[in-house]
Every structure is written in C-alpha cells, then in structure tokens.
Amino acid sequence: MLTVHHLNNSRSQRVLWMLEELGVDYELRRYERDARTMLAPPELRAVHPLGKSPVLTDDALAIAESGAIIEYLVDRYGEGRFSPPHGASPARVRYNYWMHYAEGSAMPPLLLKLVASRIGKAKMPFFAKPIARRIGETLQASFIDPQLKLHLSYIDAELAKSAWFAGDTFSAADVQMSFPLEAASQRAGAKDLAHIHAFLERIHARPVYRRALERGGRYDYAD
Template sequence: MILVHHLADSRSQRLLWLLEELGLDYTIKRYERDPATMLAPSALKQLHPLGKAPLLQDGDLVLAETGAIFEYLLDTYDTGHRLRPPAGSAERRDFTYWLHYAEGSAMPPLLLKLVFSMLPRRAPALVRPLVRSIAAKAQSSFIDPQLKTHFDFIEASLTKGGWFLGSGFSAADIMMSFPLEAAASRGHNASLYPATRHYLSAIHARPTYRRALERGGTYAYSPA
C-alpha cells in the first residue's frame, strides 16, 4: 500500500493529484504546519533528515523530492504512457524539461519574492526602514524582472495548446500547478496572463484534482 506523508498547504498536494490520475490506492498521513514558524513539524524528521514533505512510502521504499517521486510512480505504474510520453520521443524530452523546470527555475524567484516581502515586518523596528528599502530595491531591480521573464515564457508555452505538452494533459501539468497556483494566490502577475488563467481553470475543473483536494484537506493555493 502506498502511504503519502502529506503536509498541509504544500507541494505534496500535487502528489495526491498524481495518484488520483493514476487511479492508485493510497493512504494519507497528514501533518500540520507549526503555527508560529509555518514550517513542517519535527515529526517529519523521523522519516527523512530534511523533515520536509512530500514523502512517499511504497512498501519498504521511502522517497523524498516531488520530481523524484513523480518519476518513480510514472516508471512503476504509468505503463500505458497516459501521463508521460514514451522514452526517446521529442515530447518526452519536453516533459522532462517541464518536470524539472517547476522546481529548478520557476520556484526560486517566487521563493525570493516571498522572503523579501516578509523581511521588513520581521526586522527589528530600529532597522525596519532600511530593511524595507533594501527589500524593495531587490524586488524591483531583480526579482520582479525575473518573475516577468518566467511568466512570459510560461504564457507563450501555454498559448500553443493550453497544456505544457502539445499532445495534451500530462504529469508535467501536475508538476507545474504549484508554482502557478502559488504565484496567483500571492497576487503576482501570473494570473494576469490569459493562457495561464485558462490553464489554472482547466486543472481546477478536473475531477481527479477535486478528489485529491477532498483527500488532502485544506489547500490555500487553490480556489477550487
């Protein structure tokens, strides 16, 4: 039996969605964030040294990192290539790109935006004006232009057919859901692009997406 160690309001919601798309039986152990730090609870460190979610247990196997978990599940259970193109095809190369782009390229500027937006209110009162000025400069001169470059790139890709692969919906769309949902929920301009808005509406309408929400519980990044 597959067991998912699932952290509320986190990337692990994508894993539940993938399992629903694959039609696999699984159970969930849900963890709540520390209300003071909003970090994962220390209990997850008993399962993996980094103490982060998601974690997948399949028999004796324990896997961390969403991309690695996706590849394992697709290798093991997607034998009909419903959610990933066959090896050696041009679309498989595109698929692999988007699978790793989600965390390797899309998420870092979003994380920087979050960190620099939080810095002023967490700084001591005496230096808060200086920290606010430095944070604003970092966002306007570097982070925001980086975000625009990525959103422009994503929008151009989605304009070609509505999904990240030309053949239609794939697990790459599941992987890409979190950075775009996170961006939209935080008021970034990802939601201002029409093809990106259509993509978000399309994934939220999928029955498998909605079943994953029902199984996983509250997920702040989705309006569904």
C-alpha cells in the same frame, strides 16, 4: 503499501493529485505547519532527514522531492499514461524539460519573493525595520519581479502553443507545473496572463483534482 506524508498548503498536494489520476490506492498521513513559523513539524524528520514534505514511502522505500515522486509513480503505475514514451521524441524532450523547470527555474524567484516580503516583518530593533523593509522592496523591484515577469511571460507564450505542457495531451508535467503557477497566481499576478489563467482553470475543473483536494485538506493555492 504507498503512504504519502502530506503537509497542508504545500507541494505535497500535487502528489495526491497524481495518485488520484493514476487511480492507485494509498494511505495519507497528515502533518500541519506550525501556525507561527509556517514550517513543517519535527515529526517529519522521522520519515526523512530533511523533515520536508512531500515524502512517499512504498514499503521500505522512501522518496522525497515531488518531481522524483511523480516520476516514480508514473513509471511504476502509469502503464503508458501521463508521459510520452521514453526516447528522444520532441514530446518526451518537452516533457522532461517542464518536469525539471518547475522546481529548477520557476520556483526560485517565487521563493525569493516570499522571503523578501518577510524581511521587513522579521523581529529586529525598531530603528532597523525601515532599512530592512527598504532592502526587501529594492530586492523585489530590481531583481525578483523582473525575473518573475520574464518567466511568466515565457510560460504563457509556451501555453499558447498547446493546451498542456508536453503537447496536446495532459501529462505528469502539468501536475508538476501546477504548484509554481498556483503560487505565482497568488504572489505574482500569473492569473492575469490569459494562457496561464486558462491552464489553471482547466486543471481546477478536473474532477480528479477536486477529489485530491478533498483528501488533502486545506490548500489555499487552488483559489
């Protein structure tokens, strides 16, 4: 039996979406973030040593990392759907690229932006707060925001070429890319770019996407 160890407001949501697209039965175990730290609860360490979500268990097998989980699900249950055939076709190369780009390139500057925005809000002596705030603001202005602009402009230009990331057909690469673009729409103005905005509208309009939201619970990034 497939079990998704699901954390609210997290990458785990796209695993639920992928499962709903596949039409596979699964069990959902919910975990809630600590309201103060926003970290995952310690109970997740009983499932995986890193204590992160998502984790998928399939009988005795435990798989972490959303990209690895999605690839496993598509390979096992897809029956040729949601990914181009294996090989060196342009569509497969493009599919593999976006599956890895989502976490390897798109997410790091978004995570840095989140961390930098919190530097000035951390607990510290009052006299250090202006210095910390200035460090965070400088880091964002000089490095993080230019990087985000570069990546988002690139993604928007790529989506101008085709409706979906691997070409003209919806695939698991679109599921994988959903979280960075949803996060960027909240933190970095991605929804102001026409093709990214249209992509987000397309995925949010999918009935299966809405069904995954109903199962997963609170997910602020879909707004």
